[in-house]
Amino acid sequence: MATNNAICCLAAACFLIAGVTFAGAEDFSKGSNAKELGLSGETKATFSGKVVDILCELSGNCPAKCGDGKRNMGIVRAADNKLIVVAKNSQFEFNGPVDDLLPYCNQTVDVDGLLLAEDPGFTAKVFMAQFIRLSGQKEWKMADLWTKAWQQRNPGAEGEGPWYRRDPRVKKQIEKSGYFGLGHEADEQWREENE
Amino acid sequence: MNFNKNPFAGLTAVLAITALQVGGALAATPAKMVEVRGEIIDTWCYLSGVMGGPDAVVGTAHHTCALWCAAGGIPVGVRAEDGTVYMVLKIKGEEPLAQTDTIMDIQSNTILAKGAHYVRDGVNYLVVEKVVSNEGITNKNHEDYGPVPGFAVPEKE
Numbered sequence: 001m002a003t004n005n006a007i008c009c010l011a012a013a014c015f016l017i018a019g020v021t022f023a024g025a026e027d028f029s030k031g032s033n034a035k036e037l038g039l040s041g042e043t044k045a046t047f048s049g050k051v052v053d054i055l056c057e058l059s060g061n062c063p064a065k066c067g068d069g070k071r072n073m074g075i076v077r078a079a080d081n082k083l084i085v086v087a088k089n090s091q092f093e094f095n096g097p098v099d100d101l102l103p104y105c106n107q108t109v110d111v112d113g114l115l116l117a118e119d120p121g122f123t124a125k126v127f128m129a130q131f132i133r134l135s136g137q138k139e140w141k142m143a144d145l146w147t148k149a150w151q152q153r154n155p156g157a158e159g160e161g162p163w164y165r166r167d168p169r170v171k172k173q174i175e176k177s178g179y180f181g182l183g184h185e186a187d188e189q190w191r192e193e194n195e
Numbered sequence: 196m197n198f199n200k201n202p203f204a205g206l207t208a209v210l211a212i213t214a215l216q217v218g219g220a221l222a223a224t225p226a227k228m229v230e231v232r233g234e235i236i237d238t239w240c241y242l243s244g245v246m247g248g249p250d251a252v253v254g255t256a257h258h259t260c261a262l263w264c265a266a267g268g269i270p271v272g273v274r275a276e277d278g279t280v281y282m283v284l285k286i287k288g289e290e291p292l293a294q295t296d297t298i299m300d301i302q303s304n305t306i307l308a309k310g311a312h313y314v315r316d317g318v319n320y321l322v323v324e325k326v327v328s329n330e331g332i333t334n335k336n337h338e339d340y341g342p343v344p345g346f347a348v349p350e351k352e
Contacts, residue, residue, distance in 0.1 A: 040244035055284045058313045058320060060223040070290035072270050072282065082316040085282060087239050087270055094239075094260070096268025098292060117242040119249065121278035124317035126242055146268065153294060164263040165349075169299050173262050179348040180255040181303050181332045190337060191351055 026079055034113050034130050035090075041118030041125065047111065048135050049075040049084070051104040057083055066105035069149075073101045075111060075127070084115075087126040093162055095146035097129050108135040113143070226311035231321060233275035234305050234334060235298075237264035238282060241272065251343050254303060254334030259347040261302040268292050273308060273321060281312070281321040288324060305330040 032044035054074045056062035066073060075084045086097040090113070111132050115125040131140040150163050157166040164170060178187040239245070240252040240260060251257065253274065265271050271291060273281045289297045310323040342348040 037245075040242065042243075054282075054320070055322065058224045058284070058315060059226065059311075059322070067290060067292075070292045072284060072291060083318070084316075085270065085318060087242070094263040094267040094269065096264075096270070096292075098268050118244075119242055119278075119280065121274065122242055122280040122318070126238070128243075150267075164266070167263075167266050169294070169296060170259075170262045170266050172296065173299050173302070174259065179259045179342060180335075180337045181258040182255060182335070186255075186337075187348065190341070190348070194341065195350065 028079075028115065032112050037114065037128075039114065039116045039128075042114050042116040043125075045113060045115040045127070047075075047077050047079060048108060049077040049079075049111075050108050051101050051106065052076055052083070053105070054083065054085065066102060069098055069102055071098075073098050073105075075101075075109070078108070085124070085126045086111075086129050088128040089143040089146055090128070090130040091144050091146055093147065094164055095144075097143060097146075099145040099149040100129060100132055100141075100143040104132070104134065109133065110135050110140075111143075112140065224313045224315050226313050226322070228310070229312040229321075230307060230309050230327065231273055231275050231281060231312075232305070232307045233273040233279075233281070235261075235283075235301050235303060236272050236274045236280070237261040237269060237302075238272040238280065239264055239269045241274070241280065246343050247340075250336065251340045254336035255332055256337040256340040256343045257347075258303045258332065258337075259342065260344060262299060265298050265302055271298055271302075273306070273323075279319060281319045283323060284313075284320050285310075285322045285324075287326060301326070301329065303332045303334070305333045 028045035028047045029043055032046040034044040052074055053066035053071045055071055074086050077084055086101060089095050089097040089100045109132055111129050113130040114128040117125050129143040132143050133140050147163060154168060157168055159166050178184045180186050234253055236253055241249060246252050271283045273283060283291055286298050291298055306329045307327040308323045309325045309327050310321050313320040
């Protein structure tokens with residue numbers, strides 16, 4: 001009987017280890033309609049999971065509404081309980097994902113996009129969310145809310161050109177220390193040598 | 196433990212231990228206080244390669260783009276001297292996406308940061324409690340790469 005129990009324990013342990021390994025190696029590209037961009041270590045990925053405030057998830061320090069737009073957000077993937085950092089939405093003008101994730105704080109969503117990164121100093125993948133929907137819903141939404149949210153946050157930053165040329169915080173830094181961050185003389189010197 | 200009394204005792208023990216391990220992983224992740232010296236970077240351009248290789252998307256060359264990305268709400272990181280990238284979850288006790296100048300003021304700067312270090316699922320996270328020292332922008336790589344992207348410095352009107 002003791003031998004049988006030992007075998008039983010070993011089999012259970014092997015089953016659990018195999019399960020964890022299998023989940024870690026799961027292919028999330030099946031069913032994805034994400035647009036490929038040729039980024040480092042890129043794979044298409046669609047998965048479900050809970051939208052979280054990352055710091056809350058790590059530390060237990062949890063303000064209301066996932067930090068109400070002030071904190072970095074991620075998704076705890078249902079398939080393997082991994083915390084995935086969402087670094088980007090679908091827009092192409094330096095836009096983050098928080099405005100697209102915030103309406104789903106602590107809810108379970110489906111997302112479609114790209115997992116990427118291939119750097120020896122960063123051994124995980126980050127996610128670019130291109131589409132999102134509440135789990136159970138049919139219609140996908142484009143993850144592209146950032147620019148509209150920026151306009152609402154910056155009502156005085158109207159004018160021509162893209163948001164990043166008009167953003168008050170960016171303009172303040174460039175006025176203070178130039179485009180290279182070394183002062184306006186460095187900008188002028190570079191222009192003289194290169195324009 | 197006498198397995199002979201209960202034929203499922205062994206399996207129960209394994210499942211109980213595993214449940215404890217999984218439960219531990221679900222609870223808050225333990226943090227360690229650390230000091231990290233490194234450059235404040237934009238993690239998206241650095242990790243995605245969208246603007247070029249890692250040496251081009253740091254320093255003065257990428258400074259304006261790093262400002263755009265930080266203002267855009269893309270996670271900011273610290274690239275330590277050994278190449279490890281830390282995701283910054285707070286800076287000087289302030290939320291990273293707060294609409295203030297705190298995180299903007301130190302883009303591309305080399306700092307010595309003191310704070311809580313969390314690791315989960317292969318990602319290093321840093322809650323910066325204090326910037327112990329700030330050397331400013333030390334990586335003057337625009338001399339090699341120019342502005343990255345090229346339109347970061349607009350032509351003079």
